[in-house]
Amino acid sequence: MALSGLERAQVWLSKAVTGVLLILLRFLSRGSPAETGKKLPPVRDPLLLVPATQLAKKIRRKEVSSVEVVQAYINRIQEVNPFLNAVVKDRFASALQEAAQVDKLIEEETGGEEVLEDRLPLLGVPLSVKESFSLQGMPLTTGVVSRRGVVASVDAPPVALLKRAGAIPLGVTNTSELCMWFEAHNHLYGLTRNPYDLGRIPGGSSGGEASILAAAGAVIGVGSDIGGSIRMPCFFNGIFGHKTTPGVVSSDSQYPPTSGRQGEYLSSGPMCRYAQDLLPLLRVMAGANASMLSLDTKVDLKKLRFFSIPHDGGCVWTNPVSRELLDVQRRVVQRLEADLGVKVQQVALPRLRYSFQIWDTYMSLPDKDGKPPLPFSELMGEPGRPAWPFWELLKWMLGRSNHTMAAISLGLLEATRWSKTSAFVVQQKEELQRELDQLLGPDGVLLYPSHPRVAPPHHHPLLRPFDFAYTGILNILGLPVTQCPLGLGPEGLPLGLQVVAGRLQDHLTLAVAVHLEKAFGGWRDPGAE
16 A cells, blocks of 8 residues: 555655764764673572572472572672663662561461462562562652652552562662663663673663563563563563553553553563463462453463464565564474474465554544543653753753653654544554454464564664564554563574464463473573573
8 A cells, every 4th residue: 555645754754864863873872892792791590590480489398598589689680780780779678678578487387388379479589670660669760860769659559469479579670761762771770781782772661671681680570561662672682571461460550651542552561581480470460350361271282373474564664574583483483383283374464564653643542531642741851841852852962961862752753743643544453453353363373573673782773763563563452462582693682573362362372482482492591601
């Protein structure tokens, strides 16, 4: 289908702005040459290589104390965080006190291990938390300089449920400014780095969370996802992450708040190094809503219908999928067919080429009462007056702005937005929704790229701003997705793909993730030789 005149103009403007940004970035945002290729120290403590569910079992059985486990992770964070800048505020002293209380509880428990497992399935296990989630007593800024000093007074519901299950938070992790970019960078906490190559991005907005998990500084964590903010960081850092069917895990007590219809597309979910931890974490985080999912249903992978889509069909807004990612998706298809005796059908959905336009349109829609989303410039200035993006751009060029170029660019885009909703884009979304719902049904699983490229160098997403459409479209469609690591590519950077299922069929993608971990090896120590 041909682009409209307005769409052609937008593409031309995007390319022109990209060229200007490239010149500016080369002059103002050069990465330190010493960062590129530098490796982290390898994991030496075997406690750091145990999945969370197994750690909880060892703690309950007194094979290891919670204090030992928490201390091991504190030691690792102190070892790697100077390289990564992933954990922006710790609570180590409180965590050790809570671990000691756990060990005392286990000593005094008379009901046996089974009682503890049922009541406190994550007892004594360390946890990291994305800074955009309220964690009582910890910062809640999402990297906005004007929010410096804002401290959470309550726990966000998923965090509260994990704590109630016995998990012990170690601290909060860095995000992109206001969680609306796929690089974890802001002017309050600075830049977070990828543990596989410090000159590369860890993704965003849950970039600090993925970075510290991949570096073995945490075993489980929580993220949020409205355009790929769980899946892109997990992909770039070679770990597992799950975007839950919307409405299952509460998104309350996060900052920034959703407005307009954005709450329909935001999902919170687990992030971890080991696939076996995904389902138990999701069950805890969902609380009473876990009954909406079939998490206790045993999945026979041989009875599922598998589909594969290798790219978006040639969207003008996104880069082509790289050869190494096309190859690894092909290898996944071959492995599933060999292991399970299934036939993976390659399909094409031409409307995927409108993924960015669909995401952009639906994120801007008003709620059922006609109230539009909060202006991004207002959030940039909170709790003071709204920011003026044009003025912030001038200040940025002089190195004086408190905002990142990503946030300023989004503010500029909002200020110049074509306000009329495109009926054509709405039609493409509705048809795409119908096609995918029919394709997947209750027993279908789809393989789809996570991103067109492996983790790019720092700041380079500004030159490829729409590549997140590979993840963002699945938010608008409301489908559950598990991000699965698939080993390392020629440059030593993680490969991976998205596994998608029908609405409320989260258990299918989680089961496929467990299989792919066995087939492709799962997470790899970024410090290993």
